[in-house]
Amino acid sequence: MKQSKNNPIKFLAKLERKIIKDLEILNNHFHRFTNHIHPIKDRLVIKIKLYEDLNESQRKSVNYTFRKVYQITLEKHHEEWEKPHYLALGYLNNKLIAIRYIVLAEALFDGTPVKLAGTGGLLTLPSYRRLGIAEEIFRRVDDYIFDNLNIDCGLFICGKSLVKYYERLGWTKLTCYKLFYQNNDNKISRLKKYAVMIKSKSRIYNPELIEINGKLW
Template sequence: MIEIKKYSDINDEVKMELEQMAKVAFAGVQIVKNTTWSTPHWVIMNRQDSDIAMYYNVVERKVNFDNTQIFVAGINNVITHPDYQGKGFASRTLKHTRDFIFNTLKAEFGLLLCGDELVDFYKKLGWHKFPGNLIVEQPEIGPIQWSSNVMLMPKSRISHYQEINLNGLPW
């Protein structure tokens, strides 16, 4: 069962469970450990009985695509619990929530950051690798260029942009 909830409405127990799943999933990933991340606005969970089989967060924000402000839904922490990996939970949930991103939130793009090993997975789901520069903010540093993969899911068509500035922390 897929649930879409405001992050602020999630109780502390569920937040702790999600944080623990993220801690396990990203245990050895230095870029994740060394980055300050945005607080999400939404949590999308796919439950199997009472278990959270997988989840991801959504951050809503206006970002600059080559100096044009565009509203995006930023996807982060796409995590499947180890007991449910390889069973299609992430694929089904991401496909199912496309309507939420584009029709409910009215985003023009979905945008996510991922490691090299996940680029092909997202491409199969209709995401496109962004070849340009991504600028993110980090406390005490200011704006920096993101050093990993950026994936875009367009609402209708993808245009050719050179730079995206998230106007804040990454998600």
């Protein structure tokens, strides 16, 4: 701390980060209190839009949310992960507070062609977490991809610590598989460390070999 005080710019930047963090905590407590009276998820307006159709204002809101959660913009996110086709935007009082994106992809399951809706990027602003918002967006997007998109199943990857959370939302963890995809250099890579979650309405999929025609999401 003494070193920071000797550098006013660093000290003020550190102080600003602490104030922002404290405000987020206070706002979250406020939202959790009011949530018992009038649940936020019941007031949430969810719009699912083509990514290419976003206007400038919407793109700014999306990038603001990505920076708050991932410390990068969505465009920067594209450099490593697949670009989304659709975005589910969750609004409260015209403020964007949550996002989930949808990627349309093709894959081979044990050599058989499959159309996928890859979902990911489920993020909520810190002040609005643990209020049921993410779960509400997750369920709405699930309904949308199976009712409106010509797909065989949904698929996404996640950290192993999140498997039980997504299982409660109706997704299943693949237990025996090898998943390959194209990395940023267009070379074939094998997925490691992450869990693969899958969901389908009419058929049970449990492939041993998954080959994604493109980057992951």
